[in-house]
Amino acid sequence: MTTPTTSMRGTWGATLVALGDEDPRTVVLDGDLATSTKADAFAQAHPERFLQMGIAEQNLVGVAVGLATTGLVPWLSSFGVFISHRAVDPIRMLVAQTDANVKIAAAYTGVCFGMAGKSHHDHADLAVMRAMPRMTVLAPGDATECEVFTRWAHEHEGPVYLRLARDAGPDLPPGEVAVGTLRVLRDGPDGALVSTGAQTARTLEAAERLAADGLDLRVVHAPTIKPFDDRRLIELCADQPFVVTVEEHSTYGGLGGMVAEITSAGPRPLPVHRIALEDTWVETGSNDYLLEKYGLSARALAARVARLAGVSE
Structure with missing residues (x-):
């Protein structure tokens, strides 16, 4: 196994830039963490379609749903714990129950968050999101899967939760990557x-x-x-x-x-x-x-x- 040149969050940011080039419907909403989540790459490439929402995750979700009703494809960017816990009610009521075409990129999930401490570690998000009707839940294992899943999520009609790790790790063996398969x-x-x-x-x-x-x-x-x-x-x-x-x-x-x-x-x-x-x-x-x-x-x-x-x- 070899180490990839980019982390999942870096791959996600670069893929969003490419999607922004290809699809003018692409918009990104960030919760004041763009430099950490790598949403800043999209902000630099497409500033007119990047919305810095501040530390207001519930409002971030509501605005994204409104944008989705106009035909845009909004991506939410924040740490996983703020998405799956602080914003869980609007995700449940506004995104999942209405089957809104909103994509959620949850960065910094799991244990490998370094020195952030228990307030920022997210280790219950899969339980929350898999129990939510109409929510697709994806957990890529490396940068290659992250790119494939990001592109799939963008084209998929309906809500998607994408779980992303912070740091680069070993690549998995090559093989077919497809949503819904083992x-x-x-x-x-x-x-x-x-x-x-x-x-x-x-x-x-x-x-x-x-x-x-x-x-x-x-x-x-x-x-x-x-x-x-x-x-x-x-x-x-x-x-x-x-x-x-x-x-x-x-x-x-x-x-x-x-x-x-x-x-x-x-x-x-x-x-x-x-x-x-x-x-x-x-x-x-x-x-x-x-x-x-x-x-x-x-x-x-x-x-x-x-x-x-x-x-x-």
Whole structure:
């Protein structure tokens, strides 16, 4: 695996600039965080279609819905926690219930937010957004998927929530990228690891470490949280002795809960072990420190999966 030249947020900003060149309907509304979210690239390229709304996320959503009714395609730009928590009521009432053509770019999600602290960490957004009717929820795993999903969201008619990581990370193996599909990044008969978003790269690295110790695992990447391919997931897990879900999110309501719901209704229910944040607020610290502390680094994850499988790592 190699490190991409841009982060997801950087890729999103550059893709929005290109969409602005191609489609005059493209507008971007920012919550006073453009330099952080990289919406400033669009502001520089298309200042007449960039609206700086300040620290007023609820109003930002309302204005976007109004713009959508005129035929424009508005993109919202802010940190994930301010979108999925502070602005959740107008998103529910104005965007989801009306099926408004509004696109939400939620930056700085998950654990890897560096030194910002618990007020800015967002690890419940997938639970909030996947429970909202009519909301498409996407969690790309690298810059390539981010560009594909940004373009898909722009063309899709209806609300979309796009979960973006702050920092650059390893690229995932090349392969077909499409909304609504699951990707098998590694195959093996000894168990299945199911992951999403930026965490998938660390999950794949953990599987490669375990392979060196004789534990050969299948790694399934789920970049689309909603809609989800239930049938394909059951197929991919049916021949495995156990399933482990891994996510940079709370254990409540995210990928793990969804996989457990799906597999329990399959022809052969399987034990699903969820590795995620265990009912806690995230501390302040470096990304490496936080990933290690919460068992989401490749090293810590490999050790946890090895214990679950009954082998030493």
